[in-house]
Amino acid sequence: MNENEVRTNKRPFLSGPYFIWIIAFTVLPLIVIFRYALFDGNGHFTLSNIAAIFSSSINRKALWFSLEIALGCTAFCILLSYPLVMALKHLGLSKRGFSLFIIILPMWMNFILRILAWQMILSNNGILNLLLTTLGFEPVRIANTPTAIMIGSVYDYLPYMILPIYTSIMEINEDLIEAAKDLGANSFTVFCKIILPLSLPGLLSGIVMVFVPSMTSFVISDILGGGKLQLIGNIIEQEFMISNNWHVGSGLSVALMILVLLSMAFTRKRTADGKESLVW
Amino acid sequence: MSDVILQLEHITKSFDGKMILDDFNLEIGRNEFVTLLGPSGCGKSTILRIIGGFVRPDKGRVLFEGHDITMLPPEKRNVNTVFQKYSLFPHMSVADNIAFGLKLKKKSSSYIRDKIAYALRLVNLEGYDDRDPLSLSGGQQQRVAIARAIVNEPKVLLLDEPLGALDLKLRHEMQRELIKIKKEVGITFLYVTHDQEEALMMSDRIIVMNKGIIQQAGDSKSIYDEPQNAFVADFIGESNIIDGIMVKDLLVNIQGVDFPCVDTGFGENNPVDVVIRPEDLEIVPQGQGYLTGQVISVIFKGAYYEIKVKVDNYEWMIQSVDPAPVGGFVGLTIDPDNIQIMHKPVRDDEEVARDE
Numbered sequence: 027m028n029e030n031e032v033r034t035n036k037r038p039f040l041s042g043p044y045f046i047w048i049i050a051f052t053v054l055p056l057i058v059i060f061r062y063a064l065f066d067g068n069g070h071f072t073l074s075n076i077a078a079i080f081s082s083s084i085n086r087k088a089l090w091f092s093l094e095i096a097l098g099c100t101a102f103c104i105l106l107s108y109p110l111v112m113a114l115k116h117l118g119l120s121k122r123g124f125s126l127f128i129i130i131l132p133m134w135m136n137f138i139l140r141i142l143a144w145q146m147i148l149s150n151n152g153i154l155n156l157l158l159t160t161l162g163f164e165p166v167r168i169a170n171t172p173t174a175i176m177i178g179s180v181y182d183y184l185p186y187m188i189l190p191i192y193t194s195i196m197e198i199n200e201d202l203i204e205a206a207k208d209l210g211a212n213s214f215t216v217f218c219k220i221i222l223p224l225s226l227p228g229l230l231s232g233i234v235m236v237f238v239p240s241m242t243s244f245v246i247s248d249i250l251g252g253g254k255l256q257l258i259g260n261i262i263e264q265e266f267m268i269s270n271n272w273h274v275g276s277g278l279s280v281a282l283m284i285l286v287l288l289s290m291a292f293t294r295k296r297t298a299d300g301k302e303s304l305v306w
Numbered sequence: 307m308s309d310v311i312l313q314l315e316h317i318t319k320s321f322d323g324k325m326i327l328d329d330f331n332l333e334i335g336r337n338e339f340v341t342l343l344g345p346s347g348c349g350k351s352t353i354l355r356i357i358g359g360f361v362r363p364d365k366g367r368v369l370f371e372g373h374d375i376t377m378l379p380p381e382k383r384n385v386n387t388v389f390q391k392y393s394l395f396p397h398m399s400v401a402d403n404i405a406f407g408l409k410l411k412k413k414s415s416s417y418i419r420d421k422i423a424y425a426l427r428l429v430n431l432e433g434y435d436d437r438d439p440l441s442l443s444g445g446q447q448q449r450v451a452i453a454r455a456i457v458n459e460p461k462v463l464l465l466d467e468p469l470g471a472l473d474l475k476l477r478h479e480m481q482r483e484l485i486k487i488k489k490e491v492g493i494t495f496l497y498v499t500h501d502q503e504e505a506l507m508m509s510d511r512i513i514v515m516n517k518g519i520i521q522q523a524g525d526s527k528s529i530y531d532e533p534q535n536a537f538v539a540d541f542i543g544e545s546n547i548i549d550g551i552m553v554k555d556l557l558v559n560i561q562g563v564d565f566p567c568v569d570t571g572f573g574e575n576n577p578v579d580v581v582i583r584p585e586d587l588e589i590v591p592q593g594q595g596y597l598t599g600q601v602i603s604v605i606f607k608g609a610y611y612e613i614k615v616k617v618d619n620y621e622w623m624i625q626s627v628d629p630a631p632v633g634g635f636v637g638l639t640i641d642p643d644n645i646q647i648m649h650k651p652v653r654d655d656e657e658v659a660r661d662e
Contacts, residue, residue: 204360205393207380209407209458219406223397 062276075277096241170252194228317366344515425453586644595637
């Protein structure tokens with residue numbers, strides 16, 4: 027142990043580039059954001075920029091809507107991921123790799139392009155309605171509704187849920203599953219009592235990777251919500267880009283960050299007593 | 307053997323075109339301690355997995371108390387397995403691990419509590435209820451695995467090299483304990499191992515296997531004393547296996563010298579394999595005994611010396627409590643009782659395993 031410590035400390039300069047990177051692109055921007063958030067235009071200390079997230083009804087509504095989208099998106103991603111991963115698990119090794127590749131493939135395409143594609147699909151004269159009317163069904167009005175935003179979010183963030191769950195389930199030793207069956211567990215019980223609890227580390231990192239970005243995104247709601255449905259991310263964007271009020275914009279960002287940190291607190295506690303280290 | 311609990315009939319299994327088991331037949335009696343013994347890849351674990359329900363045979367049937375269970379999934383079989391790698395559930399305490407099967411059977415909580423206490427006492431782990439299984443040593447983990455299987459009161463307990471991952475001293479301790487547990491719970495044990503010493507020590511009956519075929523079945527003593535082919539002789543303990551010619555009944559010619567022996571029925575002037583255990587050879591002064599050779603090495607092994615004596619081109623291995631001078635010439639003698647004659651192998655699975 028001691029020897030290792032000495033060895034790892036021998037070349038501290040190797041971490042230099044990362045150190046500079048973190049300072050330049052994480053710490054400094056954060057300081058700037060906090061600086062804007064905690065002072066008004068006249069340089070006086072204030073908490074009103076941060077409190078703004080609750081003080082206006084538009085902001086409250088946007089925050090609540092963000093929360094709904096984020097929770098819904100996370101829930102859908104979980105519900106879609108487990109059956110998919112279980113199906114992958116039972117595929118042969120070569121098929122499994124290919125299927126995983128297909129799942130990851132969309133992640134290599136531009137994010138905005140993917141969302142624009144969904145706009146084309148879901149718009150009132152879009153591909154989906156064309157299909158429905160050709161098949162003799164009533165067209166649906168999904169464009170610019172929360173449903174559209176939800177579909178776009180789930181589509182975009184699903185791989186981030188699938189991958190960590192996939193990794194943690196593939197790590198489960200097949201012997202454990204056989205042992206459970208040997209003791210009388212059917213496939214459903216094996217899933218509930220063995221696979222689900224042992225995939226918890228993956229599930230938690232999946233939740234972090236889906237919940238946080240879907241809560242704070244603004245591009246999806248911009249494009250699929252038609253600009254009428256505002257997530258808290260849209261409000262922040264407008265404070266910066268349209269109102270040019272960097273103080274309130276930063277205040278809202280800080281408030282959102284605090285809320286996200288609070289909501290993620292439970293995953294952190296989990297890390298403290300579990301052995302797996304999560305995203306953070 | 308009148309009360310048969312488990313029967314394997316004409317079991318055939320191949321993986322990726324490689325034949326693992328070929329028309330394998332076995333009957334196991336109630337309360338018997340049967341050991342499948344053989345080198346890795348001989349198919350012994352596959353038999354256990356077929357009985358456990360994890361592998362489906364290509365052909366053949368598994369009968370449990372007379373009922374065909376070949377197609378039954380593992381969770382519906384009245385057998386439990388102790389796996390080589392313990393396979394304890396890492397997210398459950400020791401007590402929860404043991405209770406796993408009982409909870410699935412919807413037993414009352416007081417019944418489960420009593421069973422956990424009983425099982426932990428049986429495996430000498432009282433007070434370990436709340437421990438995290440991964441914090442236990444390998445031996446302790448294997449005890450938990452045994453307790454977890456036994457509380458379900460299976461009629462047959464399958465043990466797949468359960469002590470393979472333990473060090474020698476602990477393995478010996480666990481062997482004695484397994485015998486004790488077996489006596490106390492009174493169920494059938496089907497044990498798989500590649501450790502011949504373990505098999506000899508614990509089993510009522512040993513099934514020696516090679517390449518998916520039973521080479522010999524019998525109790526420890528008969529397997530050791532009367533190996534039926536070169537493979538068994540070589541695999542069970544150390545042996546001198548040498549070509550001989552059966553001159554006639556009760557007389558075998560080895561290295562040009564006629565030895566009296568006790569075997570009959572091998573015909574006249576037929577080539578045979580001769581097995582002589584190293585502890586049965588006796589070193590006598592040069593000129594006495596049947597053979598004369600030069601001592602080429604002497605190694606002290608603790609309880610005995612391992613001495614190699616070269617006679618013509620064959621190196622005899624001898625275990626003796628007295629050393630011999632290296633380079634000196636000595637005579638070798640043997641009691642006719644201790645010469646074991648075997649037919650020459652007719653199939654390759656009967657031959658001495660070359661790379662084990």
